[in-house]
Amino acid sequence: MSRAGIAAVLAVFASGTGCGYSVGSGAARLPSGAGPVFVPPLENRTADAEAGALVAAALREEFSRRGAAGGEGSSTRIEGTVTRVSSSPLTTQGGTWRLAFEVEARLVVDGREAAQVRSRREVDYLGEVDAVATEGRRRLAIRRAASEAAREIVERLEAP
Secondary structure, three states, rough: OHHHHHHHHHHHHHHOOOOOOOOOOOHOOOOOOOEEOOOOOOOEOOOOOHHHHHHHHHHHHHHHHOOEEOOOOEEEEEEEEEEEEEEEEEOOOOEEEEEEEEEEEEEEEOOEEEEEEEEEEEEEEEEEOOOOHHHHHHHHHHHHHHHHHHHHHHHHHOOO
């Protein structure tokens, strides 16, 4: 493409941004006053030792993807609690299991709660004859549930 062609494309783009169109993501889509978001480890009220850390890591990744990740000094943060991680068989033979995962999250801006969100996810996984293999699949289900919960929390916090 020639220089004139590139200049024309840039001119069209620049004129379009003045008509109310903008490329918005990240902190701009959070409630008013919110900036880049810091996510410390979440409180964990379950028997699963890493549940809070998994959700916090997944939340950090979601905010990073959206260009809204902040550091420890950020005035906007997510605080929350993993309130449930439980597994139960769906079949009498234990071939299929269901993991229930619940998280409560609060968006805090300048020390004040700006929003509160709860997420409940259910993830099915296959059991094995070998208990170690079943536990491995359960661990993967927890990671998947944490990731899905984080995505849901961030999407619900973003302004429509």
